[in-house]
Amino acid sequence: MQVVLSVEFSRLVTFDEIGVNGATYHIEAKEEERRLLAERFQLVAIHSLKAHFALSHAAEPGDYVIEGEVEGDVVQSCVSTLKDVPAHVQAGFHILLRPSQGENKEEEFIIDLEDERDIEYYMEESIDLGETAAQYLYLNLDPFPHAPDAPQFPEEPAKVERNPLAEALKGLKKK
Numbered sequence: 001m002q003v004v005l006s007v008e009f010s011r012l013v014t015f016d017e018i019g020v021n022g023a024t025y026h027i028e029a030k031e032e033e034r035r036l037l038a039e040r041f042q043l044v045a046i047h048s049l050k051a052h053f054a055l056s057h058a059a060e061p062g063d064y065v066i067e068g069e070v071e072g073d074v075v076q077s078c079v080s081t082l083k084d085v086p087a088h089v090q091a092g093f094h095i096l097l098r099p100s101q102g103e104n105k106e107e108e109f110i111i112d113l114e115d116e117r118d119i120e121y122y123m124e125e126s127i128d129l130g131e132t133a134a135q136y137l138y139l140n141l142d143p144f145p146h147a148p149d150a151p152q153f154p155e156e157p158a159k160v161e162r163n164p165l166a167e168a169l170k171g172l173k174k175k
């Protein structure tokens with residue numbers, strides 16, 4: 001059985017298109033693409049999704065640097081009332097794109113803990129900027145959206161008073 005993966009918002013760029021001086025791209029999702037992404041991310045709606053990218057060659061041969069920003073207007077569901085919660089997402093990202101190790105699992109590579117870039121690996125000779133934008137939109141959503149009139153929960157659970165009956169039963173426990 002063959003599995004066919006579909007990407008709702010796809011904008012493929014081959015590495016050959018980057019050129020010596022780098023390249024910039026501005027993309028925007030169409031209505032149908034936004035609808036399909038909203039379904040995938042279990043959102044009420046995505047009203048807008050756009051991103052810009054600056055792609056360039058990194059110091060290491062075969063590595064690429066991707067800098068950009070994603071911006072979108074979404075509607076999430078409140079976690080306590082299920083009411084619509086509109087949100088604006090605007091987030092920058094900085095990615096170091098490296099060739100995949102493939103089958104060579106013994107290959108060593110160094111991770112610089114001071115480097116704040118996200119490290120991603122590629123196997124094909126292209127990158128999907130649409131999928132990258134969709135993932136960074138999703139990563140920057142509020143994981144627990146609340147409607148303005150939703151009940152607020154305390155930061156810390158209240159102290160539970162000891163129940164005298166529970167204490168008495170605890171003493172009956174076999175030792």
